[in-house]
Amino acid sequence: MILVSACLFGKNCKYNGGNNLNSLLTQLLKEEKVLLLCPEQLGGLPTPRTPAEIQEGEGKDVLAGRSWVINKDGEDITNNFIKGAKLTLAKAKIENINLAILKSNSPSCGVNRIYDGSFSAQLKKGDGVTTALLRDNNISVISDEDFIKGENTNESN
Structure with missing residues (x-):
């Protein structure tokens, strides 16, 4: 079974109430068993919700308490992101998942690049x-874009 960001399969769980349907990805995975999850919803955030970005670091820093997740209104929603990551990991372990295909750039699901925290669409x-928590627990993570290209980007660059 493969863990996939629910928004990539057309589930309306994106921050703005929409989705990130990736038709090519759904076609490539049509014969696979997939577990569709949205960590932000699992963490208790509503849909739609105010956009959020990691400040002063990346996911591993958030997990270590050195960084935080703030939404565009200035609210600290770090605990929601940590809770969602932990629940995602728990579900992945129950299903013996060893591969996750997640949405690029997201503060929860971003793989190798995320928004820089300035809410200016700049990446870092x-x-x-x-992604950081899954990788810390030996689950391979690749972005939807890289999966389609056939690349293996499990290790941070």
Whole structure:
């Protein structure tokens, strides 16, 4: 079974109430068993919700208490992101998942790059909170874009 960001399969769980349907990804995985999850919803955040970005670091720093997740209104929602990551990991372990295909750039699911915390659509190197926790627990994580290209980007660059 493969863990996949629910928004990539057309589930309306994106911050703005929409989705990130990736038709090519759904086609490539049509014969696979997939577990669709949205860590931000699992963490108790509503849909739609105010956009959020990691400040002063990346996902591993959030997990270590050295960084935080703030939404555009200035609210600290770090605990929601950590809770969502932990629940995602727990579900992945129950299903013996060893591969996750997650949405690029997201503060929870971002793989190798995330928004820089300035809410200006600028990217920086780093993983989202859920990606960092999954990788810390030996689950391979790749972005939807890299999966389609056939690349293996499990290790942070």
